[in-house]
Amino acid sequence: MASAARPGRSGIALVTGAAQGIGRACALRLAADGHTVAVNDVADDGRLSELADRIGGITAPADIADPAAVATLLVRLERLAGPVEILVANAATMAMGPFLDQEPEDWWQQIEVNLSGHFRVVQAVLPGMRALGHGRIVVIASEWGVIGQRNATAYAASKAGLIALAKGLARELGPQGILTNCVAPSYVDTDQLRVDAADAGVTLEEMRARYRRLMPVGRLAEPADIAAAVAFLASPGAGAITGQILQPNGGSTRARA
Amino acid sequence: MSAPVALITGAAGGIGAATAEVLREAGWRTAGLDLRPSPTDLPLAADVADRGAVADAVDRAAGRFGRLDLVVTAAGYYEDGIDVGDITTAQWNRMLAVALGGTVNTCAAALPYLLDAGTGTVVVISSELALAGSTGDLHYVAAKGAVLGFAKSLALEVADAGIRVNIVAPGPTDTPLLAPDSPWRDPAYLATLPLGRLVTPAEVACTVLHLATEGRMYCGDVLSPNAGAVI
Numbered sequence: 001m002a003s004a005a006r007p008g009r010s011g012i013a014l015v016t017g018a019a020q021g022i023g024r025a026c027a028l029r030l031a032a033d034g035h036t037v038a039v040n041d042v043a044d045d046g047r048l049s050e051l052a053d054r055i056g057g058i059t060a061p062a063d064i065a066d067p068a069a070v071a072t073l074l075v076r077l078e079r080l081a082g083p084v085e086i087l088v089a090n091a092a093t094m095a096m097g098p099f100l101d102q103e104p105e106d107w108w109q110q111i112e113v114n115l116s117g118h119f120r121v122v123q124a125v126l127p128g129m130r131a132l133g134h135g136r137i138v139v140i141a142s143e144w145g146v147i148g149q150r151n152a153t154a155y156a157a158s159k160a161g162l163i164a165l166a167k168g169l170a171r172e173l174g175p176q177g178i179l180t181n182c183v184a185p186s187y188v189d190t191d192q193l194r195v196d197a198a199d200a201g202v203t204l205e206e207m208r209a210r211y212r213r214l215m216p217v218g219r220l221a222e223p224a225d226i227a228a229a230v231a232f233l234a235s236p237g238a239g240a241i242t243g244q245i246l247q248p249n250g251g252s253t254r255a256r257a
Numbered sequence: 258m259s260a261p262v263a264l265i266t267g268a269a270g271g272i273g274a275a276t277a278e279v280l281r282e283a284g285w286r287t288a289g290l291d292l293r294p295s296p297t298d299l300p301l302a303a304d305v306a307d308r309g310a311v312a313d314a315v316d317r318a319a320g321r322f323g324r325l326d327l328v329v330t331a332a333g334y335y336e337d338g339i340d341v342g343d344i345t346t347a348q349w350n351r352m353l354a355v356a357l358g359g360t361v362n363t364c365a366a367a368l369p370y371l372l373d374a375g376t377g378t379v380v381v382i383s384s385e386l387a388l389a390g391s392t393g394d395l396h397y398v399a400a401k402g403a404v405l406g407f408a409k410s411l412a413l414e415v416a417d418a419g420i421r422v423n424i425v426a427p428g429p430t431d432t433p434l435l436a437p438d439s440p441w442r443d444p445a446y447l448a449t450l451p452l453g454r455l456v457t458p459a460e461v462a463c464t465v466l467h468l469a470t471e472g473r474m475y476c477g478d479v480l481s482p483n484a485g486a487v488i
Binding site: 059167170173175216217221228229232239242250251 | 284386391412413416417421427428449452453454457459460461462467469472473474475476477478480481483484485488
């Protein structure tokens with residue numbers, strides 16, 4: 001029941017932003033569950049090849065903010081390994097700063113990559129999912145896209161936009177057997193914490209301690225915790241879940257949304 | 258390492274029975290509280306509205322297996338097609354006693370075992386109707402909404418003790434709770450759902466299994482296998 005085996009034709013999984021952190025953990029987990037995984041990031045600096053070798057996957061470098069690059073990538077993947085059945089929309093860029101202090105270009109770049117980039121990736125994978133007759137789209141959103149965060153207006157807007165996009169897609173694509181959901185983590189022990197620490201002007205260790213105090217469960221999530229939620233949403237047992245936000249966030253939002 | 262143990266209320270049918278089956282397939286041992294015999298390793302006859310009977314049953318399960326890892330509160334019943342003004346006091350009280358009282362009684366009896374172990378999971382079954390409201394079943398909706406508030410608060414209360422409490426809020430599910438002529442089975446209603454069908458009990462059970470096995474970062478969250486009924 002909970003195995004990754006699925007009746008009918010199956011396709012590959014595509015994880016954007018897979019060079020590190022949550023994306024890498026998702027690729028490792030989906031591969032362990034039996035999927036062929038294409039690993040995307042803006043470029044292959046060696047980490048994508050290493051990961052693809054390790055999991056028997058496919059490197060898929062492309063800047064998702066570049067529409068032509070996304071289209072070219074999907075043509076190549078489809079030719080190489082078939083249609084995408086599972087999309088993990090994870091890639092994200094983030095720059096923290098007070099709203100009025102951020103340069104408009106820096107503000108909009110976060111929308112361009114996180115929201116518009118994945119809009120294009122979804123457009124590109126949909127014909128393949130429709131051909132298969134089923135598919136799963138899992139968007140890595142963020143607690144900050146649910147409840148907002150100071151000094152992160154662009155990032156929060158991009159993630160909130162992704163949540164609304166996922167809900168709309170769920171309604172529109174559900175009748176076609178394509179399920180769309182979000183996972184909204186809060187504080188995960190990844191390199192992203194260094195950005196937060198720099199913004200707060202504290203050490204990485206102090207940042208970890210501060211975040212732990214915000215978590216009712218008293219610990220930060222590991223990337224594998226988020227990957228487990230993604231793997232569940234990609235599994236046959238999650239076949240009735242669409243348009244939802246899973247929040248493995250340690251209770252940081254008190255699940256108020 | 259002995260196999261983990263789940264205690265499931267309402268285990269004789271529907272979502273409770275499916276949960277027992279999925280857990281057993283995953284290697285768990287199961288105890289089932291129900292008015293009727295349940296397909297579990299340890300069927301225990303009890304009315305969840307009876308605090309003393311629930312406490313006795315939970316003690317027996319913990320005594321038999323020597324451990325308790327997961328508590329699933331699925332016991333309940335459904336009544337609809339009743340205008341709010343026509344819901345009798347007896348109907349209202351019984352619904353609250355079973356849906357809310359049953360959840361509270363089971364948690365009260367089981368939590369000491371989880372707290373002693375310093376780990377464990379509680380999964381409370383609510384309903385999408387508690388999230389979105391409904392008509393003709395106000396006592397059910399109120400009781401399931403109360404369950405939601407109870408579970409979210411309990412989650413915060415025991416989080417630092419290592420216990421995870423979360424909620425599963427299914428959409429209309431293909432169980433005996435929905436009569437053959439239930440409006441929730443009407444094709445015209447189902448056509449309004451993004452997935453166009455009822456949820457299967459096994460899909461609810463798989464959500465419970467996810468929370469029980471890989472859910473250490475969920476705390477007071479609501480998971481909704483609902484076919485898109487509430488987005």
